Amino acid sequence: MLEDTVPLSHYLMLSATLFVIGIVGVLVRRNVIVVFMSIEIMLNAVNISLISFDHYMNLSSGQIFSFMVMCVAAAEVSVGLAIIISMHRNKPTVNLDEFNLLKW
Amino acid sequence: MEPILAPESIDLIALAPVLVLSVFAMMVLVVDLFGGRNKTLLVFISLVGLLMTAISAFAKHPIPAYSFNDSYIVDHLSLFFICIFTISSALTILLSVEYNKREGINPGEYFALILFCTVGMILLASATDMIMIFLGIEIVSICLYVLTGIQRGNVRSNEAALKYFLLGAFATGFLLYGMTLIYGSTGSTNLFKIAEVTQNLGAQSNPLLLMGLVLLIIGFGFKVASVPFHMWSPDVYQGAPTPVTAFMSVGPKAAAFAAFFRVFAEAFPAMSPSWELLLTIIAVLSMFFGNLGAIMQTNIKRMLAFSSISHAGFLIMAVITKTSLAGSSLLFYMLAYSFTTFGIFGIVILLGRKGEENLEMKNYSGLAYKHPILALSMTILLFSLAGLPPFAGFIAKFYLFSAAIQEGLVTLVIIAVLNSAVSFYYYLKVIIFMYMKEQETEFRIALTPLTLFVIVIGVLGTLGLGIFPNSIIALASY
Numbered sequence: 001m002l003e004d005t006v007p008l009s010h011y012l013m014l015s016a017t018l019f020v021i022g023i024v025g026v027l028v029r030r031n032v033i034v035v036f037m038s039i040e041i042m043l044n045a046v047n048i049s050l051i052s053f054d055h056y057m058n059l060s061s062g063q064i065f066s067f068m069v070m071c072v073a074a075a076e077v078s079v080g081l082a083i084i085i086s087m088h089r090n091k092p093t094v095n096l097d098e099f100n101l102l103k104w
Numbered sequence: 105m106e107p108i109l110a111p112e113s114i115d116l117i118a119l120a121p122v123l124v125l126s127v128f129a130m131m132v133l134v135v136d137l138f139g140g141r142n143k144t145l146l147v148f149i150s151l152v153g154l155l156m157t158a159i160s161a162f163a164k165h166p167i168p169a170y171s172f173n174d175s176y177i178v179d180h181l182s183l184f185f186i187c188i189f190t191i192s193s194a195l196t197i198l199l200s201v202e203y204n205k206r207e208g209i210n211p212g213e214y215f216a217l218i219l220f221c222t223v224g225m226i227l228l229a230s231a232t233d234m235i236m237i238f239l240g241i242e243i244v245s246i247c248l249y250v251l252t253g254i255q256r257g258n259v260r261s262n263e264a265a266l267k268y269f270l271l272g273a274f275a276t277g278f279l280l281y282g283m284t285l286i287y288g289s290t291g292s293t294n295l296f297k298i299a300e301v302t303q304n305l306g307a308q309s310n311p312l313l314l315m316g317l318v319l320l321i322i323g324f325g326f327k328v329a330s331v332p333f334h335m336w337s338p339d340v341y342q343g344a345p346t347p348v349t350a351f352m353s354v355g356p357k358a359a360a361f362a363a364f365f366r367v368f369a370e371a372f373p374a375m376s377p378s379w380e381l382l383l384t385i386i387a388v389l390s391m392f393f394g395n396l397g398a399i400m401q402t403n404i405k406r407m408l409a410f411s412s413i414s415h416a417g418f419l420i421m422a423v424i425t426k427t428s429l430a431g432s433s434l435l436f437y438m439l440a441y442s443f444t445t446f447g448i449f450g451i452v453i454l455l456g457r458k459g460e461e462n463l464e465m466k467n468y469s470g471l472a473y474k475h476p477i478l479a480l481s482m483t484i485l486l487f488s489l490a491g492l493p494p495f496a497g498f499i500a501k502f503y504l505f506s507a508a509i510q511e512g513l514v515t516l517v518i519i520a521v522l523n524s525a526v527s528f529y530y531y532l533k534v535i536i537f538m539y540m541k542e543q544e545t546e547f548r549i550a551l552t553p554l555t556l557f558v559i560v561i562g563v564l565g566t567l568g569l570g571i572f573p574n575s576i577i578a579l580a581s582y
Binding site: 012019022023026032035036039042043045046049050053057059061062064065068069072075076079080082083084086087089090091096099101102 | 234235238239242246249250253256257258259260262263264265266267269270273274276277280281283284285287288291292293338339342343
């Protein structure tokens with residue numbers, strides 16, 4: 001059985017590791033698209049822990065939650081890419097450091 | 105695996121405000137498609153939609169009523185918040201009409217986005233399930249990302265939208281991870297069931313649950329713009345179109361506080377020793393750094409952004425207090441704050457010029473000699489924000505502080521009062537510019553009727569709530 005060889009904590013560790021990778025990516029990288037991808041990694045890390053909690057604890061609402069997360073992530077991608085494109089038209093760069101009209 | 109049951113309690117009457125407003129928002133989109141370039145009809149439909157929403161919110165009787173297997177609630181808090189949301193969205197739409205004409209913002213979806221954002225806020229104030237809270241927050245945020253960047257040709261608006269989007273999505277990640285860990289350690293996403301589980305002392309010390317709580321606080325802290333998660337807010341407030349800034353500092357913030365209050369007062373009251381200290385630190389930091397930041401600003405929109413950060417610090421006190429008295433003081437504070445804020449932003453719009461110019465404090469010098477009534481209104485509104493009697497801001501703060509004192513949070517209240525005194529400095533700075541400095545630039549103010557109407561409502565609301573607070577306090581208390 002899967003449960004015997006791979007305990008829940010393994011999945012949680014995987015999820016936490018991915019989440020931290022996402023955070024580090026957001027903080028360290030300066031390319032808008034890469035930062036954006038790191039945020040998606042964070043959201044998917046959450047999905048892994050939601051599904052594994054459900055599987056090991058015999059629950060069901062986490063799966064519904066993970067579908068909601070995917071829907072929202074998709075909506076966010078479309079809005080985010082639209083913002084990046086409209087910005088790119090006025091200022092052709094994807095480097096975050098060059099957006100300094102408003103002081104951070 | 106337990107079978108997924110068909111929901112027994114789908115009560116659509118309870119959901120009426122959400123449904124009505126969604127229908128009107130879609131109607132705005134469709135009418136925009138066929139309506140040509142004249143947007144007057146859209147404004148009319150949006151305002152009627154908001155009015156109908158406010159009325160339909162009272163369709164459910166008796167309250168509290170639950171729907172969708174206890175994941176949606178109609179109670180006193182949510183009804184009052186729906187009223188605040190509809191008022192603030194209606195004032196935003198009134199402020200936008202003439203501003204959009206001046207700045208050349210013409211898309212009809214502007215109004216639809218404000219309505220959809222209001223749908224999200226209503227869901228957020230009525231949600232008693234973490235999935236619903238997450239969806240509400242995301243509906244609000246995604247609409248706001250677009251609204252911030254609605255001036256597609258303006259680099260500042262683009263930049264503000266990008267920053268808001270990246271940091272907002274980042275914060276969503278934290279919020280979501282927190283919710284997941286809480287779900288994993290309690291086995292439910294429903295706030296009432298979480299409250300049952302967390303009454304048990306053994307469950308309270310679960311490290312996953314504590315970690316989840318911290319992440320949840322970080323996520324909410326981002327959404328309500330509290331220190332140290334506030335860095336997005338001055339930039340976004342400055343770069344966004346001014347009516348959107350006014351909207352952002354009232355409606356979505358009130359909605360985030362509604363959810364914040366509900367989560368901590370309903371789901372985790374038994375665990376208050378573990379989160380009280382963290383929230384107290386955030387509240388104190390917000391008040392202090394909000395004031396400190398505001399003192400150093402010269403741009404009026406940035407100054408108001410920092411002032412709203414320090415107000416967020418005061419409002420977190422209500423979450424820490426978490427009694428029903430604190431809930432009603434939160435409601436009163438938000439209502440007073442919305443009238444005052446819309447009045448101030450109305451004046452900022454009147455004085456601004458095309459291309460978001462003329463927003464520095466020095467542009468206000470000598471205003472009292474040219475437009476004494478406008479300067480007087482601004483003074484009243486700023487005094488109300490500072491918390492001076494007999495204006496609404498004073499009663500709001502008084503009510504909030506007395507709720508906190510009753511729960512024994514004396515130190516926190518003393519810090520808050522001191523910070524409230526510090527805030528006089530930067531509010532008075534604007535007043536000094538208006539009354540005591542020589543005029544530097546020519547005022548070319550077009551006194552447009554709708555914007556003036558919003559300012560009048562703002563001033564009357566501020567005075568009315570300040571002088572006759574009893575009836576509203578009676579409505580707000582439950």
